[in-house]
Amino acid sequence: MTLDFNHIQAAHCENGVTVGLLKNAGVEQLTEPLAFGIGAGLFFVYIPILKINNGPVIAFRTMPGLIFKRTCKALNIPVERKKFSSKKAAETFLNERLAEGHPVGCQVGVYYLPYFPKEYRFHFNAHNLIVYGAEDGNYLVSDPVMDTTNVITAYELERVRFAKGVLAPKGQLYYPRENVVVTDEQIKKGIISGIKNNVFSMITPWTGPIAGVNGISFTGKKIKGWRDKLGVKEAGSYLAQLVRMQEEIGTGGGGFRYIYGAFLQEAHAYIPKDEFLKISEQFTASGDLWRTAAVHAAGIYKGRIGSQEDFNTMGDYLLEIAEIERRAFTQLKNIKW
Secondary structure, three states: OEOOOOOOOOOOHHHHHHHHHHHHOOOOOOOHHHHHHHOOOEEEEEEEEEEEOOEEEEEEEOOOOHHHHHHHHHOOOOEEEEOOOOHHHHHHHHHHHHHOOOOEEEEEOOOOOOOOOHHHOOOOOOEEEEEEEEEOOEEEEEOOOOOOOEEEEHHHHHHHHOOOOOOOOOOOEEEEOOOOOOOHHHHHHHHHHHHHHHHHHHHOHHHOOOEHHHHHHHHHHHHHHHHHHHOHHHHHHHHHHHHHHHHHOOOHHHHHHHHHHHHHHHHHHHOOOHHHHHHHHHHHHHHHHHHHHHHHHHHHHOOOOOOHHHHHHHHHHHHHHHHHHHHHHHHHHOOOO
16 A cells, blocks of 8 residues: 655654645645744753763753644644554554555654664664555655655564664654645644744743753753863763754754744744744854854864863853843744734
């Protein structure tokens, strides 16, 4: 069974899956920036007590699944989402949905994805892809971060759907239950709700010291103490983790800021407020600074630099980024709708 499905390449996997599934369901207006913005995807959190690949958990986006969930909720699209304890039940359910004509989004681990370059295979379980068909015991996969579709075996798909570890997917799949017609007015309302959600998650007090813009400045201050507390080698590995999560997992810190800036530019077509265009420039500036910080961090963990002053500079980059994003989200908060 092969469905009529149009592969869409995207900068980030969940954005791409969201756009691919919803376009297939009839939402023609949706783009990657609109999905990311309506889904309030921009975030930051630093959780030092949790470890992935021997480094602290650092994320530059919301929890996996929320972009799809929030976008569908904002556009009033009914969704089915399911996890499994049985591998056989997971395969049966997937096959039934394909037989009904539903392409299905799956959360997977990337380590055993056969078409991923070896350099990008490590234990990370929050990747998303679309299964859109089955042929001769194999599955047809549209992975938004790849330029073409791929074919994987039933065993390979089962292996990545039931990867172990942090954020284990447990066979999770999701899809829109029915085709819908979404109006431009619904897109407009979705933009407003997405901005309000993102403002709340980034600059309201509930985030505490580890999340939102507070989390960015908190991390910047911590980085300045890593050299003395951890030693140069371990501190360098922590910075390597930050760069890995920023630049290699999905689109990371800088890329997400560019996408959010693009979202505000596209939002201007639906809600012609010139503030959007000016604030968009601030997110571009933030993205540029995240990228600059990543290059500096790479110099430290590769041993080219490593003095205390280098760690101070790295921390100062994050403190500056935090203020740029705090100012930008405050301006979004103050827009009169």
